[in-house]
Amino acid sequence: MQQAALAELGSINTLEALRAWRQRYLGKQSPLGEISKGMGKLSAAERPAMGQRINAVKQLLEQAFAACETELQTAAQAAELARDQVDVTMPGRPVQSGRLHPITQVLREIEAAFAQMGFGVWESPEVESDEYNFELLNIPANHPSRDMWDTFYVQTPQGADQVVLRTHTSPGQLHAMRYFAPGPTRVILPGKCYRYEAVDATHDMQFYQVEGIAVGDNITMADLKGTLAQFAEQVLGTVKIRFRPSYFPFTEPSVEVDVSCTFCQGSGCRMCKHTGWLEILGAGMIHPTVLRNAGYDPEKMSGFAFGLGPGRVLQLKYGVSESRLFFTGNVRFLEQF
Template structure:
């Protein structure tokens, strides 16, 4: 192969490659000229046919042609890629200068929002948050809270049992028993929030799993007046300046016991379907800690007293967000949760 043949080969390569409009044809031309069995490789193999200065000149020309063809191939690759991008943009009507679509921002679940607000309010009153297991023992869930085996409250709660001694806790009050057991007769002031489980018929306002919040304070000299002051403060912090009333109730672990109601926000006390025409909505149950519970954990009822209160966070969430049903909150329907994320709860 002579130098003149190399020059003709180079011109032919540049013309063929520059005229290409298809990426597959470009790849075929690259293999033809620069591949392992391509024309440039064959030209390099023929260098040994030359001698002396002619050999050096021929090798230099082969290298120049290889570099030129490589450059033309690279330029054609960039040109075809740019043309392909331009075609896609024209076909898809995409404006690459527009800002990208940002991922949707996540948010706390409405029940969690209400829970955090409640814990924050109680934290300002000096209550420390505590936690306990959801799989609880029969003792801490019932016996230690003055609910013996023959007590009707056990039937009312219709429990999920894991085995003969363990069950899914039916109330967060079980953590109250654990805290008192660990306190060894010292004053305690604690708030507890979490999931609880009851084998209930699922309907618009009841679920087998829901969230509760409990608070309790045991110390020397506490009276019902302290309970009333804390309960009314909590009600007004959560529901605003609405009327509050206390009514007699019965709980096995408190005596005396009361229910705390607030004026229905939807009807202003006039009566509607949300409050069952009563004009009031029950928000929590409360009472003075039963002397049997105090004695169970080594407290002298003549020296120590205490009060406890609690409410269903799940039901409170429906009240705060103005929902008539509880079940949709737990279905995980993103459409509802996005609407609630943009709506302020009464307590926030």
């Protein structure tokens, strides 16, 4: 029995099996236990020899049990340590870092470029009265040029002033000029604008605009051109700019401004529709009526104004075909900038 027990012990490899083994060979129901119980039937002469024999076997099996238990516990501990081991030489998991939205980045770039030329940043409300958004900018009610801006009108109580989501940053011109007049004004006005438009590749209901104005003595188209040339060079790199005559109700004369194509350097490509030029902004000399509305005497002071889209600047800078991609919230697209 002793040999059978030891042989079986050799093949045991879990603590549960080991405990069962002990029950089987050393427990009360075990052969050894049965023999111990039968001791009383033996004669006094036989008893000591039998007792010694039983104890010897018991001791031997107990020792074997203890050795096996220690061995199994050590092995279990080692296995657990191996499982929980940390390989400190393994490379870490990459951490996704956040970044500024490309529009925010380019807005800061634009602001920095104009700040160098002495322009401050002026913020004005996104909700405007009809008066500021249109009338003071030389766009009276029923004027046909109102068709240029499809407007979100805000519901107001009967008899209250008409309120709109600003369709351009231009109403800010009036706020700024009225603040500085009769002294000179030189600010840019960045912000969100809203138009009631069907959304397509080139139109969105919400977009950013940066308006800029400079009013002072003897400010001319040459100042406008110099300012915009400096801006274009700083933000887009070395480019040529050209003025094309245009129409805006609040400037006279008005121009559309193009820069030489940043992708083909003017030789013609898909981005510039093979013209060599890319449209970037609208500008002009502030209309005398607007100057008067702002508190200036147009006989004494003159000024220029321009309005550009940061989304457009981003498009030209990086060759992105649709500026609305910047507002889709697609991280894989946005993290390229």
